[in-house]
Amino acid sequence: ADRMLRARGYRLVRVHQRMRRPLAGPLPAPRWPEGVTVRPCDGTPEELRRVHACAEEAFADRYEGVGRTFERWSADLVHERTDPALWVLAERAGRIVGVAVCDLTTVQDAPSGEVCQLAVAREARRTGLGKALLLAAFARFADRGVTTVGLDVDSESPTGAHHLYARAGMAVTATIGQFELSLPAR
Template identity: 30%
Template sequence: MTVTSVPLRDRVAAPELVLPQHPDIARWRPATLDDLDAMMVLMDAADRIDHPASTTTRAEVENALRSSKLIMATDTLVGESSSGVLIAAGVVAEAQAQSTRVQVYLEGTVHPQWRDRGIGRQLLAWQRDRALQILSGSPHALPGWIMVDQEQGNIAGQHVSERAGFTLTRYFTEMERRLSDPVDPVEPLADVRIVPLTDDLVDSARLARNDAFRDHWGSQPTTSERWEHMTSSPEFRKDLSRVAVEMTDAGEQRVVAFALISVNKRDWEAAGYSKAYIEYIGVVRDHRGERLAPAIITAALQSLRDVGIERATLDVDSESPTGANTLYERMGFVAGERGFSYVLEV
């Protein structure tokens, strides 16, 4: 990681931003909220090829466009065919929190019918240059990261990322557990109550997440805005999520461990079974070693069993500093495909 006392704006040159030129794209333009329906059609077509059992939700796309750090006129780009069909879309999203790094995420896709023609390469190059422009305006004397994720099966996307100057830096493994297998409860060593997530505990869960993930690769604190986007989405399930709560000396409830659940029923048909996704699992640093992780996981798994969901899935950093991947294996999760994180550091 780059360590520097020089602000990003003094060490990153802002490239000239030039719209891609491709014969299959009749018009490149910024996205608007009016494009949501067309973007979902594009995302659904891409998901069926890239990860059919895990689809993009409308809330995810809309929340990305509505981020307070995003300017749609400059940070988004969509490409239309001559008939007005959306062929490609890209977003350049600066992370809201910037405690140890200034991170910019590149998200985008090309419709499968128009792939392998160079559109993705041109779109990613535009996104990279726009991200460099954003970093070149930052006053922070911090490392600057531009990040793009690729699916294991998207070999073309991996090659495009590498040719654009990105380095494969991290692997994330999808893991899955059948809920037909027994779920044996685990008693924590701490004096806590394990309960469903309620509205009054939502922000305490955010603070717990930020503390628990401080030593995780690529993680920055989650802002209230981003947390609200996740916890208010139609797919997020407070009733199935579980948190461990202790009482503070001031008589307030504090979340010290969490397993937060989303259920996207659109995934079920492609997967062939019902499933839930565990968005976050974690334990605050001052309560590690108290069996809270297995306790909160088993409580969440039992909540899913109780409503008849067949499987639970999650993603884990292959080099997790807490050894989470080993814990999940002991608890019956089986590793599946991997996702690749590419980074361009400046």
């Protein structure tokens, strides 16, 4: 596919990684930064808007910087099976400074966890909050009998998220190339 796309003028612009981790055995406990409180999402429209705001702020420096409106975000992440009790919210002084938006799915006929978004506000980065959120998500999945957890990540994440996930025991199971073709203006 790579050769075929390149032969037709496409160029590789980004590589995304699919990462997975088994949840067998004891899991490391999260270590929360000072002043951070942790709780599940209550699922109210107001809280969902606060989670969205935290995620959008955290992902403002993503590739192409294109954000999602609350309506698009909720259409992508909130559905009839959504269980906000799986989501991990970190607050400091009443402000959400980190979120792990999680969902249950099925992989090879077995329940699996999915970290749909892991977001940390700029002022809370480099404090261990991202790793703590990830480990807390693993624990919530394990408490529900889930044996694996996965996520997708941009391999060129400006925050180095893929390195954090690898340090937390996740391994790359697939890479997905994003190709683009420049078209002449009409």
